């Protein structure tokens with residue numbers, strides 16, 4: 048609606064006989080002298096701003112093709128679509144509540160946990176939910192199924208969970224009424240909060256999605272948890288990316304984390320500070336886990352090991368980054384089973400929150416752990432291992448690493464997790480990639496060729512996120 052339209056009376060045809068020129072002049076004069084049009088102008092202006100904010104929100108149904116190769120995605124994918132944004136309420140009702148309760152039922156007494164796993168249709172979330180359920184804990188998943196990468200992979204993970212009896216609620220972590228409902232129905236002992244906007248480079252395309260999920264979403268989860276009675280203990284995924292420009296290696300929890308190199312890292316760092324606040328004010332027991340480049344079966348298509356595999360098989364060239372003076376880019380690749388073990392150990396050792404009904408009753412536990420493999424591997428070596436397992440030679444293109452948020456090197460010091468959690472990673476990159484390649488070939492041969500899927504496999508992102 049233009050400014051002029053604001054002055055048009057509601058009775059159509061009233062101005063029909065007037066000359067358009069005089070009509071416009073009169074409207075303009077009236078517009079300039081009356082306080083009402085000014086008010087209308089500013090209301091419309093505010094409305095337009097709100098509308099554009101709505102459009103950039105990940106819940107927006109603005110369409111974007113799901114997934115591209117690397118550079119095309121960077122210019123095109125500024126919006127995320129979620130299943131909940133295209134349909135109306137996807138939760139609620141007696142049948143829905145019954146499924147939530149049944150999924151939350153503990154089958155391991157007397158020490159079973161009741162865990163709300165956010166991001167459960169994601170890579171890590173699916174694996175941990177499955178492992179918790181297998182040992183008899185009650186698990187309810189929550190995910191908005193956004194299309195940052197191929198949602199059909201998330202649906203396939205959901206089917207896997209559903210098959211073993213884990214119910215996955217479709218919804219956004221920013222949906223306060225949904226969270227309240229879940230806490231009303233189930234007395235969760237723990238929240239494993241993994242839902243986030245992952246990926247380092249995509250932050251330059253859709254920064255709003257990082258604020259929405261990693262900052263606002265985290266606060267929404269912590270708000271629901273602090274008001275719940277009993278308050279659950281929280282274990283959540285931070286990231287190795289918080290070490291940013293830190294050059295001291297291996298990265299230890301005591302090192303500086305105030306120089307993030309990407310917006311993704313900054314939102315994870317903000318999350319660690321927000322966790323401190325909720326621990327301090329409300330007595331929530333909170334454990335932050337800094338994952339180091341997690342890989343494995345059912346992994347994320349936006350990560351290098353995944354899209355290298357896809358491109359090598361398709362005979363397409365792959366781009367390998369190098370640092371200044373041909374410096375090697377290396378990552379502390381950590382196999383998913385080791386991460387699952389670290390998550391479960393964190394849940395098992397988390398002390399109870401001390402607050403109740405939103406009021407702190409005493410000091411509560413606040414922890415941060417590195418979960419890595421403590422053995423960095425150059426990306427060129429990752430490629431050689433993939434070539435061996437795929438039995439295909441890669442067409443390599445080595446280029447200077449652009450300044451897009453990625454760091455050159457990650458290496459975890461895991462002594463603290465070893466000591467406090469009994470965390471002991473056992474899978475080396477060769478073994479882990481062998482398992483990944485086996486899964487990849489099985490998955491994409493049974494659900495159509497990888498070539499058919501490749502257009503929907505998400506963003507070329509960093510090898511660590």
Ligand SMILES: NC(=O)c1ccc[n+]([C@@H]2O[C@H](COP(=O)([O-])OP(=O)(O)OC[C@H]3O[C@@H](n4cnc5c(N)ncnc54)[C@H](O)[C@@H]3O)[C@@H](O)[C@H]2O)c1
Nearest residue numbers: 166168169170171191193219220242243284338340341512
């Ligand atoms: N995989 C890694 O290498 C790695 C490294 C460091 C940190 N992390 C962190 O670990 C966690 C899990 O990562 P992942 O690799 O499984 O990623 P993933 O993208 O596969 O899983 C995240 C899930 O969260 C969901 N989600 C995102 N925003 C949401 C929202 N607003 N409401 C509800 N659901 C939402 C997504 O749909 C997705 O299924 C993330 O917090 C990530 O930042 C991962």
